[in-house]
Amino acid sequence: MEKPIYRLEGIRHRYGNRTVLRIDVLEIHKGEIIGLVGPNGSGKSTLLRLLAFIENPSAGRLLYFSEGRKPHFEVTLLTQEPYLLKRDVFGNVGYGLRVRGERANLQRRVEEALEWVGLDPAAFIRRKWYELSGGEAQRVALAARLVLRPRVLLLDEPTANVDAESARRIQEAAIKAQERWGTTIVVSSHDWWWLLNLCDRVVHLFEGQALGSGVGNLIFGPWKKIGDNLWKRTLSNGQAIICPNVPGENAIGWIEPEGIRIGLIENGKKGDANSGTRVIELQGRVANLAAYGKKNHLVATVWVGEERFLSLINPEDTVVVPGQEVCISIDAGRIRWLDRN
Ligand SMILES: Nc1ncnc2c1ncn2[C@@H]1O[C@H](COP(=O)(O)OP(=O)(O)OP(=O)(O)O)[C@@H](O)[C@H]1O
Numbered sequence: 001m002e003k004p005i006y007r008l009e010g011i012r013h014r015y016g017n018r019t020v021l022r023i024d025v026l027e028i029h030k031g032e033i034i035g036l037v038g039p040n041g042s043g044k045s046t047l048l049r050l051l052a053f054i055e056n057p058s059a060g061r062l063l064y065f066s067e068g069r070k071p072h073f074e075v076t077l078l079t080q081e082p083y084l085l086k087r088d089v090f091g092n093v094g095y096g097l098r099v100r101g102e103r104a105n106l107q108r109r110v111e112e113a114l115e116w117v118g119l120d121p122a123a124f125i126r127r128k129w130y131e132l133s134g135g136e137a138q139r140v141a142l143a144a145r146l147v148l149r150p151r152v153l154l155l156d157e158p159t160a161n162v163d164a165e166s167a168r169r170i171q172e173a174a175i176k177a178q179e180r181w182g183t184t185i186v187v188s189s190h191d192w193w194w195l196l197n198l199c200d201r202v203v204h205l206f207e208g209q210a211l212g213s214g215v216g217n218l219i220f221g222p223w224k225k226i227g228d229n230l231w232k233r234t235l236s237n238g239q240a241i242i243c244p245n246v247p248g249e250n251a252i253g254w255i256e257p258e259g260i261r262i263g264l265i266e267n268g269k270k271g272d273a274n275s276g277t278r279v280i281e282l283q284g285r286v287a288n289l290a291a292y293g294k295k296n297h298l299v300a301t302v303w304v305g306e307e308r309f310l311s312l313i314n315p316e317d318t319v320v321v322p323g324q325e326v327c328i329s330i331d332a333g334r335i336r337w338l339d340r341n
Contacts, residue, residue, distance in 0.1 A: 004065065005030045005152065005184050006051060011060035013046055013208075021046050021057075021208040028186065033178055035195035036188040037215065038205035044188035045080065047205070048154045051186060052077035067151060073100065074151035080160055082141030084129040089114070092129065093144045100148070113147035114140075116176060118169035135166035142170060146177055153177060155187040159194055167191070171198050196290045196299060204254075209338065211254045215292070215299060217309055219253040219335065221246075237305030241280050243332050252338045257299055257312035259334035262286075262320060263327040280330040284309065286320050302328055 006028040013021035021043040028034055028051075036044045049055045050062055052075055064071055076096075085092050093110045097103065111121040117139040124136070132140060138158060145153060153174065159167040171194065177183040189195050192215065195202055204211045206218060223231040223246045231246035246253070265283065284304035292299045292312065300320060302309045309328055313320070320326055 003030060004028060004063075006065075007061075007063040009061045009063070011050070011057045011062060013043075013050065013055070014058040019058075019208060021050070023047070023060075023208075023210045026203070026210055028184060030184055031178060031182040032201070033174065033185040033187070033199045035199035035202035036186065036205060037190070037192060037195060037202055042205040043208040044205055045156050046208075048077060048156050048186065048188060051075070051152070052154050069151075073148075075154065076145045076148055076150040076152070077154040078141055078145050078156060078158060080156045082138050084132075084137055084141060086129055088125070088129070089119075089127050089132075089140050090125045092140055093147055096144060096148045109147055110143075113143040116146055116173045117143045118165075118172075119143070135162035138162050139166060139169060142173060146173060149181050150177075150183055151181075152184045152186070155185065157188050157190065159189055159191055167194055174198060193288075193290050196292055206252070206254070206338065211336070211338075212256055215310055216254055216256045217260065219255065221248075221250045221252070223249050223251060235282075235305045235307050239282050239304060241282070241330070243280060243335070244278075245332070245335075245337075247337050253335040254338060255330065255335045257292075257310045259331045260309055260311040261329045261331075262300060262302065262311045262313055262318055263329060264320075265325055265327055278332050280332055282309075282328050282330070284326060284328060286322050286324045286326055288322050289313075289320070302326060304328070 004027040008023050008026040011021060011023040012019055036047065038044055050057055053072055066074060085095060090110055093113055094106050097106060097109065110125065114121045114124055119136065119139055138161065142158065158170045174185050174187065178185055196215065202215050204216050219241065221233060223233050226232045229244050231243055233241045235241065282304045284302040287301040287303050289298045289300050298313050298315055300311045300313055302311060311328060
């Protein structure tokens with residue numbers, strides 16, 4: 001494993017008296033591509049701003065292991081709303097190099113960066129900032145970061161306002177930067193599948209907490225107590241999750257896809273086979289399958305009514321196809337309950 005480039009220890013970030021980020025330990029390694037997912041307001045942009053040194057954490061230690069250059073020359077952030085200077089594309093993409101005093105081969109380097117993001121230099125280099133579509137502006141802003149050959153590239157929802165073609169170009173450019181210069185990339189997105197294809201691992205943020213390294217499942221309440229230490233959550237289609245050790249009515253649980261197994265439905269076996277002990281069994285339908293990370297694994301999305309569950313499968317052991325009805329078995333012992341105090 002490569003050495004860490006960042007290490008976060010006991011990070012707390014507050015706005016006023018509200019804690020919006022709490023990360024006990026997180027290491028980011030050199031050359032890794034890490035995804036950040038999580039609902040609106042879960043702290044993704046805040047974490048990226050801390051990693052970009054735009055803000056300092058309210059508490060805890062954020063260690064950055066520099067290569068000797070000034071950290072803010074090694075790290076660059078592409079924000080959600082790309083801010084372009086009121087200049088042409090050449091002026092925008094070349095700006096950072098000029099600031100750093102790197103004027104050699106300026107034209108060539110700008111052209112190369114444009115090619116990386118799939119914009120034809122001949123057509124775009126003299127365009128003014130107002131002559132670009134939203135997706136083109138986003139790609140110009142990315143080219144302006146890539147031209148710097150950054151050691152760390154932080155991307156805040158780069159696919160939020162772009163079409164599928166631009167999203168693909170952005171992904172390709174990020175992978176190229178990682179392969180060519182060993183750039184470490186941290187990228188947030190609401191687009192799970194885009195992230196799964198791109199990233200070595202994905203960190204799920206919820207209410208400012210990092211819920212493990214990997215995609216995962218949030219299991220929401222409301223929970224109803226139905227027995228001694230046994231709680232029930234009824235799903236939209238009438239099936240129920242019956243689970244021990246739920247800490248309260250509104251508790252939110254977290255379980256990684258490894259904790260959910262997919263099984264085939266045996267002849268005639270239908271309905272809720274919920275045992276109510278350690279294994280929770282539900283019946284659902286496979287929506288899609290995606291490669292996960294660089295291992296030979298797939299993540300299957302299974303819908304149970306309106307609830308979505310992600311399950312990690314090894315294609316050598318389990319063969320399922322989209323549209324297929326399956327059983328899922330959730331290992332209740334692997335559910336981690338969120339600290340919501
Ligand atoms: N400058 C600020 N002042 C006060 N509160 C802030 C500030 N910036 C962010 N917040 C709050 O911090 C929390 C985390 O916000 P953040 O933008 O990091 O979330 P996010 O996961 O990036 O959300 P989104 O998916 O909507 O972009 C939110 O509750 C937000 O309202």
